[in-house]
Amino acid sequence: QSALTQPASVSGSPGQSITISCTGTNSDVGIFNRVSWYQHHPGKVPKLIIYEVYKRPSGISDRFSGSKSGNTASLTISGLQAEDETDYYCCSNVNTGLYVFGTGTKVTVL
């Protein structure tokens, strides 16, 4: 199972919106709405920010939103803030019952 493909880096200015893509196949992202996104600050534990493609856990800012089209899921961060600068990973359930993470994207706030 190959890792889901994410851009290595995405950047934006404060207040802008950015979108991170997560491309898989019709055996994972494309077949299920079981895509989740994690924010990972170095030295800390990854944090769930989106599940089931677009749902937000309690306490997660509505600046974070998710969507999916075909085999590609996307995470959009609106109103970019300095605290958003870190790494983001997508993850999907696979039709074999396994899971796969994305390659990870480093977000930089300019």
Added chain:
Amino acid sequence: QVQVVQSGAEVREPGASVKLSCKASGNTFTYYYTHWVRQAPGQGLEWMGVIDPSGTTIKYAQKFQGGVTMSKDRFTTTLYMELSSLRSEDTAIYYCLIEEPQTYFFDYWGQGTLVTVSS
């Protein structure tokens, strides 16, 4: 709120084995699926495998088949993951994660265990 606590950092020589542990508050492991994920230095998150609440069904990512053994002690409700034939590339932080049944996401993570493989 579920709390997941993992065992402490380990240092091993190449070729050795190490057994990591993970324990959750309450009877969490009785009902939840437990996953293991690792992150090597400078690398991304990598899913390794999952064990079901009964401890009888275990699935491994193809990459880790044969080199990783996940298990569950039903009496102490402690989860274990043994890594064998360690190589320097296995140096990483290993996380234990909880998945509520049929939710397909991970909202509870252990603090991580650093395993260093070095001669």
